[in-house]
Amino acid sequence: MELEGLGLIENNPLFLNLDTWDFGYEEYSPCIDAGDPSEMDPDGSRRDIGARWFGDETQPGDCNADSIQNVLDIVFMINNCILGDATECGCGDLNQDNVVNVLDVVLLVNIILGS
Template sequence: MKKFMIYLSILIISNIYAQCDDYSQTQCSNDNNCEWVEDIETVTCASLVWDEELCEAAPECTYSCWDAGGYFGWCEPECTGGMTYIDNGYCQEMEILECSEMDEMECGNEDSCDWTENIEWGSCYDLDPIWNVVYYCDDPSTNLDNCYTYTCYGGGYGQWGTCCGGDPYIIANNSYCEEAEYQLGDLNQDSVINIQDVIIVIDLVLNSEYSDSADLNSDSTVNVLDVIQIVDIILNN
């Protein structure tokens, strides 16, 4: 068991620390921590004359090397053709946003963040009708209200007045994203689940110890299944 956990640790560390800049485009697209950056450069075939490999790789270009009659097999290179392109695309690590920089959708997709709703609502029924040729209802503090006027009881027999009605409207939306106070799997409580947490869980398994923070599948046991779940969280964030 101990040898297996050591082997698993090595495998996990090698996978987590795989560098995005070493990936092909396909590998980059399959890693949620990486993004592919397109960088297409348009050049003439003639500009590739001193790079035989690039010239031959370009379908629009033809490479040739004419005998110049020199020593050591030296020849005069040519790369003929029109315009071509060089794909300088590369893979890079995705920028990790702080919780405070996220919108509601981004916040909802991040396990370490919580969306806190803080909305100030207004009521059309609290507004007083304003006369300007006709009565209308409007809250000058926002343009999100959609209030209307209607004829209402005026307070006495035969008395009628004009009142405001309509759906509640938003005066101010101060909702925000913040770091979650507690995150399952964050054993060292640094607000990030990473390889350090994996090492702690593996140590718990090897020593047959238990921690609520490490029991991701809530089976009252810390074992290799919890290690795999933490690794999955790291690889998919």
């Protein structure tokens, strides 16, 4: 079946690492600069297909995506991933056990403290 439309591809999107749920793009991904031309990515280029943009080096545990791991990420993780809807929390499963829980919060605290 052939699909037509803006933002649709048939090729491998070349995600960085599906085993660790890293949906960033490899350098030659067909998703880069292939999204909506009326919007721009934060780097000033045409929008990429997908939630992340090429060059978005989000760190594990950076739940609010401000490029800093700090107490705001802990608050976000607790409010949204543990107490709220865990389906909205791609940043929270730091120990990769398929559950966002207090162990992930402890791991994030250790990352922030440099332990």
